[in-house]
Amino acid sequence: MKVAKFGGSSVASASQIQKVLNIANSDDDRKIIVVSAPGKRHPEDIKTTDLLLRLYEKSVAGLDYQNKKDEIINRYADIVHDLKMDTAILDEFSTILEERIEKYRAHFPRLKDALLSCGEDFNARLIAQYNNSQGVPTTYISPLDAGIIVTDTPQFAQILEESYGNIYKLRDIKGKIIVPGFFGYSKKGNIVTFPRGGSDITGAILARGVRAKLYENYSDVSGIYRVNPNLIKDAEIMDEVTYREMRELSYAGFSVFHDEALQPVQKERIPVVIKNTNRPQDPGTYIRYDREIRPDHLISGLSCDKGFTVINISKYLMNRQVGFTRKILTVLEDNDISFDHMPSGIDGISIIMRTHQIEGKENKVLNEIRKQCDVDELSIESDLAILMVVGLGMSQMIGTANKITEALAKANINLKMINQGASEISMMFGISVKDADNAVRATYEGCCCSANKIKSSVE
Known part of the structure; x- marks a missing residue:
């Protein structure tokens, strides 16, 4: 049926x-x-x-x-x-x-x-x-x-x-x-x-x-x-x-x-x-x-969406402070905000969310984070787009991230952040909204067309 x-x-x-x-x-x-x-x-x-x-x-x-x-x-x-x-x-x-x-x-x-x-x-x-x-x-x-x-x-x-x-x-x-x-x-x-x-x-x-x-x-x-x-x-x-x-x-x-x-x-x-x-x-x-993973299509597709906001938080020795991330997430929960990504380092963390989630609540959220977490630096940026590169075979291809970043660099596009999913089938790149369309073109031409171009030239 x-x-x-x-x-x-x-x-x-x-x-x-x-x-x-x-x-x-x-x-x-x-x-x-x-x-x-x-x-x-x-x-x-x-x-x-x-x-x-x-x-x-x-x-x-x-x-x-x-x-x-x-x-x-x-x-x-x-x-x-x-x-x-x-x-x-x-x-x-x-x-x-x-x-x-x-x-x-x-x-x-x-x-x-x-x-x-x-x-x-x-x-x-x-x-x-x-x-x-x-x-x-x-x-x-x-x-x-x-x-x-x-x-x-x-x-x-x-x-x-x-x-x-x-x-x-x-x-x-x-x-x-x-x-x-x-x-x-x-x-x-x-x-x-x-x-x-x-x-x-x-x-x-x-x-x-x-x-x-x-x-x-x-x-x-x-x-x-x-x-x-x-x-x-x-x-x-x-x-x-x-x-x-x-x-x-x-x-x-x-x-x-x-x-x-x-x-x-x-x-x-x-x-x-x-x-x-x-x-x-x-x-x-x-x-x-x-x-089945095809060698000529290790990257299945790519897309770019706009309308994201990122909160950047820095705290020296953050990695040693038990419950630091939980306090941040509690502030978001109390303000009925869901987030999409949370890339982090030893002394910093970024919270990425859809802009509509936090719109009108920015000052309130930032003040509560300062109060609850005693941060060293805190900033918010709303002019963000997310470029998503997806492929089941990406984890098997050496230098995937390098090829993507090289393509974006040649197009003079600045990367604000990089994050790879735990499944290893996707990579996310944070860029300015003004660069969104050019980023898609540069990535596709630099990473998705190469296998077909090589195949055509051989034939």
């Missing part, structure tokens, strides 16, 4: 939905289909989720929202008309929106989840009805009926372990199954949405629940590039990558596949393949538990 998820661009219009169903119906093993809300049909278009967000904002402000509701209904009406479907389904959508506004108008976080989830939910209902009309037995299954039970935390749903036993029962349903992505239901019966990339998460949960042999994730790209293709012309697409490598790359900006969606499938070692709805014949990129 396969689970296939289709992203917003794949289900943005009637013609795209027909492509999706051609793919879905072409393989009997492709039983469960997860769909997103309609995305952009062209660059100037508006995503359905954004239209629903505007409807929510009008509702909570107590303003007339009918025009916004009409925009949403018209978005689906375009699809319904182009597919020559019965327009009665549009009246159902309008009624559902009104009912949810009325039910949750006094509970803003609940209203937001209830409205935003309609993008995926309406699309799933529509696609299931259309596929049935084409003679393919298809069942729309809501996340509630599918057994996707989540924590009761608006916009931050987490799957409950007990859900997987319920989800397994989907195997008994005949024909195709269409499930809306992005949300689940709490035990109290509330609609709760997942964080960004929520449809990826839904697909992964269902794949694990039914013990699928493969989770297919369709979008508008033919796989995962080794580097941002907007920065590197003719960037290569990886044929395969491990869960661990993908997690590291996603952390530093890879957005093709949500890193939280790896957790359910990783647990059962279910492979994931990233495919292109518009070019389904392309092989795509497989994400697996393990892979």
Whole structure:
């Protein structure tokens, strides 16, 4: 059995939905289909989720929202008309929106989840009805009926372990199954949405629940590039990558596949393949538990993300002071701040975090660290980007760090810090935000292209 998820661009219009169903119906093993809300049909278009967000904002402000509701209904009406479907389904959508506004108008976080989830939910209902009309037995299954039970935390749903036993029962349903992505239901019966990339998460949960042999994730790209293709012309697409490598790359900006969606499938070692709805014949990129290390691809990929802040702390004989790091971490915990990296030396330590974690709390945190730790020097810097170089074979290659630093030095890029993960499959470099794009280009050209250039010159 396969689970296939289709992203917003794949289900943005009637013609795209027909492509999706051609793919879905072409393989009997492709039983469960997860769909997103309609995305952009062209660059100037508006995503359905954004239209629903505007409807929510009008509702909570107590303003007339009918025009916004009409925009949403018209978005689906375009699809319904182009597919020559019965327009009665549009009246159902309008009624559902009104009912949810009325039910949750006094509970803003609940209203937001209830409205935003309609993008995926309406699309799933529509696609299931259309596929049935084409003679393919298809069942729309809501996340509630599918057994996707989540924590009761608006916009931050987490799957409950007990859900997987319920989800397994989907195997008994005949024909195709269409499930809306992005949300689940709490035990109290509330609609709760997942964080960004929520449809990826839904697909992964269902794949694990039914013990699928493969989770297919369709979008508008033919796989995962080794580097941002907007920065590197003719960037290569990886044929395969491990869960661990993908997690590291996603952390530093890879957005093709949500890193939280790896957790359910990783647990059962279910492979994931990233495919292109518009070019389904392309092989795509497989994400697996393990892979063979190729000598010409010791570095799998690299990415760079911005928006980091670093706190630098110096204390003479810090390494001999018991509990020093614990005091620092207690200050962060007391201020509800999580950190990402903590490179250290014998007399110094750096705490790296996302800027939004500490924004507005900088002075308070620094003062508390001074008070609790009696430091010699203390500074904070927010103009930081993180360059992440990832590869399963890096630990087997002599001089990896030297090649990277040499490439960055040639590009006149100053390194603020270097840190290697305990797994030895990644290296992190702290640089100024202004150098981020040049750092990616320099590293890719200096470290990732060399093997291919040598191979080409030999041939």
